[in-house]
Amino acid sequence: MALEAYVIHLLILVGIYIILAISLNLAMGFTGLLNIGHVAFYGIGAYTSALLALNLGVPFWLGLLVGGLIAALFGLLLAIPTLKLKGDYFAIATLGFAVIIENIFRNWISLTGGPLGLPGIPKPSLFGFTFSGFSYLILVAFFVFLTYIIIKHITDAPFGRVLKAIREDELATSSLGKNIVKYKTQSLGISAFFAGIAGSLYAHYITFIDPSSFTILESILIISMIIVGGLASMKGAVAGAIILVLLPEPLRFLPLPSFAIGALRQMIYAALLVILLIKRPQGIFGEFSLKKES
Amino acid sequence: MLLKIKQLEKHFNGIKAVRDCDFIVDENKIVALIGPNGSGKTTVFNLITGLVKPDKGDIHFKGEPIIGLQPYQIARLGISRTFQLIRLFPKLTAMENLLLAKHREGENFLSTILKPKHIKHEEKANRERCLEFLELVDLEDKSNSHAESLSYGQQKLLEIARVLATESDLLLLDEPVSGINPIMREKIKDILIKLKKEGKTILFIEHDMRFVIDIADKVVVMDHGEEIAIGTPKQIQKNPKVLQAYLGKKVKL
Numbered sequence: 001m002a003l004e005a006y007v008i009h010l011l012i013l014v015g016i017y018i019i020l021a022i023s024l025n026l027a028m029g030f031t032g033l034l035n036i037g038h039v040a041f042y043g044i045g046a047y048t049s050a051l052l053a054l055n056l057g058v059p060f061w062l063g064l065l066v067g068g069l070i071a072a073l074f075g076l077l078l079a080i081p082t083l084k085l086k087g088d089y090f091a092i093a094t095l096g097f098a099v100i101i102e103n104i105f106r107n108w109i110s111l112t113g114g115p116l117g118l119p120g121i122p123k124p125s126l127f128g129f130t131f132s133g134f135s136y137l138i139l140v141a142f143f144v145f146l147t148y149i150i151i152k153h154i155t156d157a158p159f160g161r162v163l164k165a166i167r168e169d170e171l172a173t174s175s176l177g178k179n180i181v182k183y184k185t186q187s188l189g190i191s192a193f194f195a196g197i198a199g200s201l202y203a204h205y206i207t208f209i210d211p212s213s214f215t216i217l218e219s220i221l222i223i224s225m226i227i228v229g230g231l232a233s234m235k236g237a238v239a240g241a242i243i244l245v246l247l248p249e250p251l252r253f254l255p256l257p258s259f260a261i262g263a264l265r266q267m268i269y270a271a272l273l274v275i276l277l278i279k280r281p282q283g284i285f286g287e288f289s290l291k292k293e294s
Numbered sequence: 295m296l297l298k299i300k301q302l303e304k305h306f307n308g309i310k311a312v313r314d315c316d317f318i319v320d321e322n323k324i325v326a327l328i329g330p331n332g333s334g335k336t337t338v339f340n341l342i343t344g345l346v347k348p349d350k351g352d353i354h355f356k357g358e359p360i361i362g363l364q365p366y367q368i369a370r371l372g373i374s375r376t377f378q379l380i381r382l383f384p385k386l387t388a389m390e391n392l393l394l395a396k397h398r399e400g401e402n403f404l405s406t407i408l409k410p411k412h413i414k415h416e417e418k419a420n421r422e423r424c425l426e427f428l429e430l431v432d433l434e435d436k437s438n439s440h441a442e443s444l445s446y447g448q449q450k451l452l453e454i455a456r457v458l459a460t461e462s463d464l465l466l467l468d469e470p471v472s473g474i475n476p477i478m479r480e481k482i483k484d485i486l487i488k489l490k491k492e493g494k495t496i497l498f499i500e501h502d503m504r505f506v507i508d509i510a511d512k513v514v515v516m517d518h519g520e521e522i523a524i525g526t527p528k529q530i531q532k533n534p535k536v537l538q539a540y541l542g543k544k545v546k547l
């Protein structure tokens with residue numbers, strides 16, 4: 001029974017990370033926006049939905065949607081000052097954004113509870129049925145499926161083709177009559193929306209959130225997922241999330257003290273990334289390499 | 295007149311890249327922009343397409359001023375260009391490269407979500423149209439190849455096909471036949487002449503004089519950022535200023 005609960009727990013986390021990876025992939029893999037601040041949208045979704053539930057008694061379903069929308073709004077706001085920045089500079093600006101948001105979670109104590117976080121977030125319920133354990137897994141799976149088909153639809157459509165064109169050559173894209181700023185803003189907004197949804201799913205699953213879940217390390221983890229899986233590949237984002245969540249799990253069963261396991265986990269991620277980038281720079285399913293060609 | 299350039303001037307850190315540039319491109323004509331390297335030809339293209347803002351002067355397209363507009367807005371008015379160094383989308387297929395030339399509803403986010411049927415329909419029509427342009431440059435069998443996998447010459451042709459696929463009124467071609475083999479060069483010549491017959495207007499930069507003489511109705515010559523001569527290819531060939539710009543001054547010993 002304990003093992004079953006453990007497996008369900010892992011699968012729920014896999015699901016939440018799949019949503020995060022797919023949504024980041026839209027901005028980073030397809031549009032070429034090197035967004036290091038994705039975790040901020042995840043956190044904004046989580047806090048929005050948790051605060052709505054705790055303070056106003058807003059039901060999960062509405063909180064989830066509002067969490068997504070508020071995250072999207074922040075995505076659009078972030079777009080305004082940053083979209084004129086090129087590659088690396090955009091990355092640094094988004095890094096700054098993530099740090100600011102994390103600090104707000106940590107220091108706006110009257111609202112967010114600061115480092116103590118927000119305990120007692122209610123589990124979602126529908127007509128008296130409360131989602132937890134296996135039923136929560138089904139719920140997460142539903143949102144994974146929804147996110148997957150929506151982003152797949154977007155990226156397969158002519159709209160997605162423009163995003164890819166922007167990634168390849170902005171100047172040529174604008175000389176074909178495309179409003180680059182508009183497309184990038186939309187891409188960032190949609191990406192943030194789904195990250196917000198993931199945040200809400202996380203908050204109502206764990207029922208407790210604090211700033212430590214939304215640090216920049218979390219962003220690095222999500223970025224690693226889509227790089228391992230392959231940038232601009234839907235399958236890749238899914239595979240990357242599964243691999244990076246499950247890979248370090250067997251370590252738990254080793255007879256090691258917990259501090260060593262934490263460190264070992266980080267080392268495994270790092271080693272995996274280095275090996276992969278040397279052996280297969282385009283990722284498992286990707287066709288788009290991080291390596292500069294020629 | 296379709297395009298009117300008046301008193302155009304552009305400095306880069308004190309260097310005058312373009313000055314006193316005045317010329318007119320009439321509708322349904324092929325105009326060549328020539329001059330030695332560094333004479334400001336590409337800067338003129340960048341000024342027309344809005345990639346660079348001028349310090350002085352006016353550019354009118356179809357009677358409307360276009361200075362200050364964003365590059366995408368200028369493109370939508372009906373000016374499209376190719377680049378001296380090819381700028382394709384390397385990881386997209388040849389077909390996708392052309393489809394991007396079409397501005398249409400399907401690229402709109404809301405329509406993507408709300409009107410998938412309509413978009414599919416539009417996409418199908420666009421594919422057929424784009425295939426015609428691929429056929430025109432003999433690349434129809436490369437339709438599904440990534441642009442980066444094509445040879446230099448094929449990429450050049452694909453870029454020309456892409457600018458044609460925009461179906462703009464004014465086409466700006468930056469060295470359309472540089473690095474192109476003689477057979478393909480003739481082919482491009484035929485394509486441009488055919489486009490003119492269909493009512494298009496073309497302004498192109500080229501160093502290949504035979505190509506210029508064969509197809510241009512009018513030649514604009516630039517040197518050191520200044521426009522030094524305008525005329526028919528025949529007049530230009532005899533113009534002493536032009537000869538001097540290309541061959542140098544006679545020195546008395």
